[in-house]
Amino acid sequence: MTRSSLRVRAVSAALLALAIAGTASACSSKETTTEGGGTYTIWDPYPQFTDDSDWVRLLKECGTSAGVSVERTGYDTTDLTNKALLAAQQGNSPDVLVIDNPVISTLAEAGALTTTDETDLDVSAMEPHLLGAGQRDGRTYGVPIGANTLALYYNKDLLAEAGVDISTVTDWSSLTAALVKVKAAGKKGITFSAIGTEEGSFQFLPWFWGAGAQLTALDSPQAVSALTLWTDWLTAGHAPNSVINNTQTTSWQEFASGDYAFGENGTWQLANAAKLSFEYGIIPIPARAGGTAPAPTGGEFISIPVQGDTGRYAASRQLVACLTSGDNLLTTDTTLSYIAPVAAVQEQQVAANAELGVWVDAVKAAKGRTGDDLGTRYPRISEPLWTAVQSALSGARTPPEALSAAQRAADSATN
Amino acid sequence: MGSHLARTSRSVAVRERDAAARATPPAPPPRRRTGGAGWAAWAFLAPVAGYLLAFYAYPLYRNVELSLREYTVRSFVQGGAPFAGLDNYRQVLAAPTFVPALWHTAVFTVASLLCQFAIGLALALFFHRHFPLSRTLRALFLVPWLLPLIVSASTWSWLLNSEAGLVNAALAAVGVEPVNWLTSPRWSLLSVIIANVWIGIPFNLVVLYSGLQAIPRPLYEAAALDGASGWQRFRWITWPLLRPVSAITLLLGLIYTLKVFDLIWIMTRGGPTDSSTTLATWSYRLGFGNLLPEFGPGAAVGNLLILLAVGAGAVYIGFERRQRLR
Numbered sequence: 001m002t003r004s005s006l007r008v009r010a011v012s013a014a015l016l017a018l019a020i021a022g023t024a025s026a027c028s029s030k031e032t033t034t035e036g037g038g039t040y041t042i043w044d045p046y047p048q049f050t051d052d053s054d055w056v057r058l059l060k061e062c063g064t065s066a067g068v069s070v071e072r073t074g075y076d077t078t079d080l081t082n083k084a085l086l087a088a089q090q091g092n093s094p095d096v097l098v099i100d101n102p103v104i105s106t107l108a109e110a111g112a113l114t115t116t117d118e119t120d121l122d123v124s125a126m127e128p129h130l131l132g133a134g135q136r137d138g139r140t141y142g143v144p145i146g147a148n149t150l151a152l153y154y155n156k157d158l159l160a161e162a163g164v165d166i167s168t169v170t171d172w173s174s175l176t177a178a179l180v181k182v183k184a185a186g187k188k189g190i191t192f193s194a195i196g197t198e199e200g201s202f203q204f205l206p207w208f209w210g211a212g213a214q215l216t217a218l219d220s221p222q223a224v225s226a227l228t229l230w231t232d233w234l235t236a237g238h239a240p241n242s243v244i245n246n247t248q249t250t251s252w253q254e255f256a257s258g259d260y261a262f263g264e265n266g267t268w269q270l271a272n273a274a275k276l277s278f279e280y281g282i283i284p285i286p287a288r289a290g291g292t293a294p295a296p297t298g299g300e301f302i303s304i305p306v307q308g309d310t311g312r313y314a315a316s317r318q319l320v321a322c323l324t325s326g327d328n329l330l331t332t333d334t335t336l337s338y339i340a341p342v343a344a345v346q347e348q349q350v351a352a353n354a355e356l357g358v359w360v361d362a363v364k365a366a367k368g369r370t371g372d373d374l375g376t377r378y379p380r381i382s383e384p385l386w387t388a389v390q391s392a393l394s395g396a397r398t399p400p401e402a403l404s405a406a407q408r409a410a411d412s413a414t415n
Numbered sequence: 416m417g418s419h420l421a422r423t424s425r426s427v428a429v430r431e432r433d434a435a436a437r438a439t440p441p442a443p444p445p446r447r448r449t450g451g452a453g454w455a456a457w458a459f460l461a462p463v464a465g466y467l468l469a470f471y472a473y474p475l476y477r478n479v480e481l482s483l484r485e486y487t488v489r490s491f492v493q494g495g496a497p498f499a500g501l502d503n504y505r506q507v508l509a510a511p512t513f514v515p516a517l518w519h520t521a522v523f524t525v526a527s528l529l530c531q532f533a534i535g536l537a538l539a540l541f542f543h544r545h546f547p548l549s550r551t552l553r554a555l556f557l558v559p560w561l562l563p564l565i566v567s568a569s570t571w572s573w574l575l576n577s578e579a580g581l582v583n584a585a586l587a588a589v590g591v592e593p594v595n596w597l598t599s600p601r602w603s604l605l606s607v608i609i610a611n612v613w614i615g616i617p618f619n620l621v622v623l624y625s626g627l628q629a630i631p632r633p634l635y636e637a638a639a640l641d642g643a644s645g646w647q648r649f650r651w652i653t654w655p656l657l658r659p660v661s662a663i664t665l666l667l668g669l670i671y672t673l674k675v676f677d678l679i680w681i682m683t684r685g686g687p688t689d690s691s692t693t694l695a696t697w698s699y700r701l702g703f704g705n706l707l708p709e710f711g712p713g714a715a716v717g718n719l720l721i722l723l724a725v726g727a728g729a730v731y732i733g734f735e736r737r738q739r740l741r
Contacts, residue, residue: 078703081706082703082708085488085491085492085708088492089491089492102706103706106488106706106707107488109487109488110488110489110491110492110493111492111493112492195684195686196684196686196687196688197684198705198706240577240578241577241578241595241599242576242577242579242598243598244595244597244598244686244687245597245598245683245684245686245687254578254579376488376707378706379705379706379707380707382705382706383705387688387689390686390687390688391687391688393598393687394595394598394599394600394686394687394688394690396600396687396690397688
């Protein structure tokens with residue numbers, strides 16, 4: 001190897017350093033949108049649905065009835081937020097965007113979404129508490145396409161073996177008592193997801209709200225009691241240490257192994273639940289003193305991003321109206337394992353599948369995360385909250401310390 | 416008309432050159448470079464220059480610009496973000512995450528580099544001996560390199576799972592208490608380092624092995640005749656002659672390790688509670704890990720990383736220059 005070639009290498013290595021580090025932090029891909037020609041683009045967070053799925057077929061049918069052809073792309077949920085923001089910046093937003101409900105307030109803040117008044121969409125049939133997540137300052141930025149929320153799946157065989165009567169599980173103390181019995185029978189208690197992302201906050205909120213805590217006061221005694229409940233479960237071995245890194249999917253896998261009595265999970269697992277090797281049941285997540293705890297609403301909104309050419313809104317409106325009209329809503333929500341945002345369709349769903357009753361009740365008790373006028377303040381509160389959950393569960397801090405640190409962080413981030 | 420003009424200007428140029436040549440007769444004949452050839456040279460350069468500008472310089476410029484403005488989601492989309500000077504950098508440097516993230520980056524990078532290099536070198540020396548099946552074995556060692564990162568990172572997180580992981584099962588078999596590899600602040604950084612070392616060994620192995628091939632055999636034969644021991648041959652022949660290759664391996668490894676993000680993100684998300692957060696994962700979390708992105712501070716952290724990488728490159732060039740002067 002000659003020295004001159006090394007010299008070239010040195011320079012190119014330095015260039016490479018610049019380039020690699022630069023692209024690592026600045027990379028962002030730009031999606032191109034087909035404009036005109038009667039082609040309308042739809043983005044959704046359901047990459048699991050291929051072109052021959054019911055969902056995509058419904059999209060195409062709605063396109064046909066609106067007299068346009070539909071080009072649909074499915075993205076990963078977290079990816080879609082970034083994609084939507086970048087597309088708005090580049091001025092090539094899709095015509096119709098199906099997006100996770102807490103993101104609506106962010107995109108609305110960015111001025112990327114039209115209001116339902118501008119595009120003349122009818123949202124009067126929607127349940128007000130579900131619609132709430134898509135509203136800011138009295139304006140509505142989309143139509144809920146379906147809702148999901150959290151409940152407790154339980155393993156009937158395992159509970160019978162441990163001698164637990166599920167009807168006695170009505171509040172935190174009876175739930176913990178059941179976990180003690182399960183442990184005594186040599187089985188594992190409960191699994192959930194406490195990962196350091198939005199999923200972790202989503203899973204913690206039913207307990208947080210169920211204790212009577214408010215997102216505006218993360219360090220309240222009620223909040224501390226909720227986090228203490230989780231931490232004590234971990235210390236006592238009722239919940240596995242792996243919950244700290246569990247996504248909702250890995251938590252489901254733990255529950256599906258049959259070793260766990262309870263698993264906190266959502267409506268979207270119903271299709272997988274049918275494949276379980278044991279009998280399962282579902283109860284609402286109990287509040288601290290009994291009754292159903294308000295769980296956060298999940299599920300997407302369908303909205304019309306701002307376009308340079310406002311003439312496109314007419315066909316987009318027809319597409320949205322088609323996807324959210326009575327019968328189609330039933331098809332959509334059955335495909336997605338969601339609960340409909342309209343009372344009449346909910347009744348149809350329960351009539352078709354009585355098991356959904358518990359979910360309909362859970363959705364009725366559920367709360368939007370960005371509701372209570374939090375809007376874009378929610379993400380600034382949620383991150384300290386999941387960090388507090390992580391630090392208490394991993395033993396880095398006690399629950400009161402972790403939550404008061406979280407409140408300080410939320411204060412400095414939201415002011 | 417165009418060609419006529421060109422011809423005229425060319426003949427003018429030729430006349431001028433001739434005049435200049437007459438004025439300074441003893442000067443060496445000027446290199447023959449007509450205007451046409453200069454343009455051709457630029458034309459050959461243009462694709463690369465355009466590529467560098469579009470894909471390296473512009474993103475870099477955008478990243479610097481992002482870090483110097485106060486972006487909200489609104490101004491990100493609508494434009495008009497106010498110039499904030501170094502506010503984002505100040506905010507990042509004052510953040511409680513900064514010192515731990517910097518420390519973790521340093522520990523992660525240094526530990527990964529040392530282990531990868533030491534193990535890679537040991538394996539390269541081992542395979543340099545050419546024994547039966549050495550080619551096959553060497554090829555097998557490349558597997559971690561070929562696997563997509565998402566596969567290797569997921570595999571490691573299954574292996575290290577506290578409840579159902581193979582590593583804890585193996586520890587239990589020899590009577591050791593289970594370790595919360597990924598979920599305890601004490602172990603999470605070590606766990607991601609172990610996984611990263613495993614991924615980095617093949618690269619070090621391949622580059623150092625090819626460096627070993629380039630060392631002339633007669634040197635070893637002469638040393639053997641002089642009665643040098645194995646260690647002496649390594650210390651006085653292999654090590655000094657391998658030094659240039661080692662330096663570039665370490666530099667490339669450093670740049671690669673500084674920006675490792677996917678592995679850590681998949682295994683621990685930088686947690687629990689920042690215990691495995693490096694500058695790279697922090698930058699991602701600021702920019703994309705929250706429902707409400709903070710592009711400015713995220714870009715600022717990214718730029719600090721670039722400075723670190725450039726600093727390392729400068730140290731390398733300095734090292735190279737010193738070597739050459741010797």
